[in-house]
Amino acid sequence: MLVVDEDGLKYLESIKCMFNCIVVNTNKNAVEKSAIMTLVLSRIDKVDVTTLIAGLDYGSNIGLAIFADSNLIFVNSYRGEESVIKTLKMFFDAIPASKKVIRIGIPSELIHAKLSKFIDDLLKKFSGNVVIELVHEHKTSKSSLIIDESLDEDSIAAINIALKAFQNY
Known part of the structure; x- marks a missing residue:
């Protein structure tokens, strides 16, 4: 699992890097939601x-x-x-x-x-x-x-x- 913010997403797009994992997008308004989704996704398959x-x-x-x-x-x-x-x-x-x-x-x-x-x-x-x-x-x-x-x-x-x-x- 890769946790990134908006800048991280832009960076991944700029280097055209594809990871074989789940990418969780965090932003300033949704840090709590992103943290919870990271927790959930780390526990389920x-x-x-x-x-x-x-x-x-x-x-x-x-x-x-x-x-x-x-x-x-x-x-x-x-x-x-x-x-x-x-x-x-x-x-x-x-x-x-x-x-x-x-x-x-x-x-x-x-x-x-x-x-x-x-x-x-x-x-x-x-x-x-x-x-x-x-x-x-x-x-x-x-x-x-x-x-x-x-x-x-x-x-x-x-x-x-x-x-x-x-x-x-």
């Missing part, structure tokens, strides 16, 4: 992404896992909703995918009112270009097949929620 799925474990800490097709590209946990929305927006705006899903684990009844407001905020920020699914989060914090044992429980749950098949409840 193709140029385009069909499905982008985010798994959210909603609670006092919010676990977030993002998959591009079947590849885990990002995982973290946050204390605040705004940080989660900002991170989701950054990835979902930067990655062109035909299907974008935010899959949220249904938490305990104690925080349903907070979750409802959070979902409203997500719907406003993403205005129809993503599908929001609610899935049962039973046993999602168990790390049966998790790659990294150093991940916190919320991150593990977010990964498992992202991988859950959507079911009607």
Whole structure:
């Protein structure tokens, strides 16, 4: 993978150099998007992404896992909703995918009112270009097949929620 800005592209064109790799164009207005696409392209073996799925474990800490097709590209946990929305927006705006899903684990009844407001905020920020699914989060914090044992429980749950098949409840 070759990461270049506008001047780099002009240089490559001027020397008529053809590389057998993916060229990611960064410009001053899209550095964040380019960095994300570089991350994604370094983790998957193709140029385009069909499905982008985010798994959210909603609670006092919010676990977030993002998959591009079947590849885990990002995982973290946050204390605040705004940080989660900002991170989701950054990835979902930067990655062109035909299907974008935010899959949220249904938490305990104690925080349903907070979750409802959070979902409203997500719907406003993403205005129809993503599908929001609610899935049962039973046993999602168990790390049966998790790659990294150093991940916190919320991150593990977010990964498992992202991988859950959507079911009607």
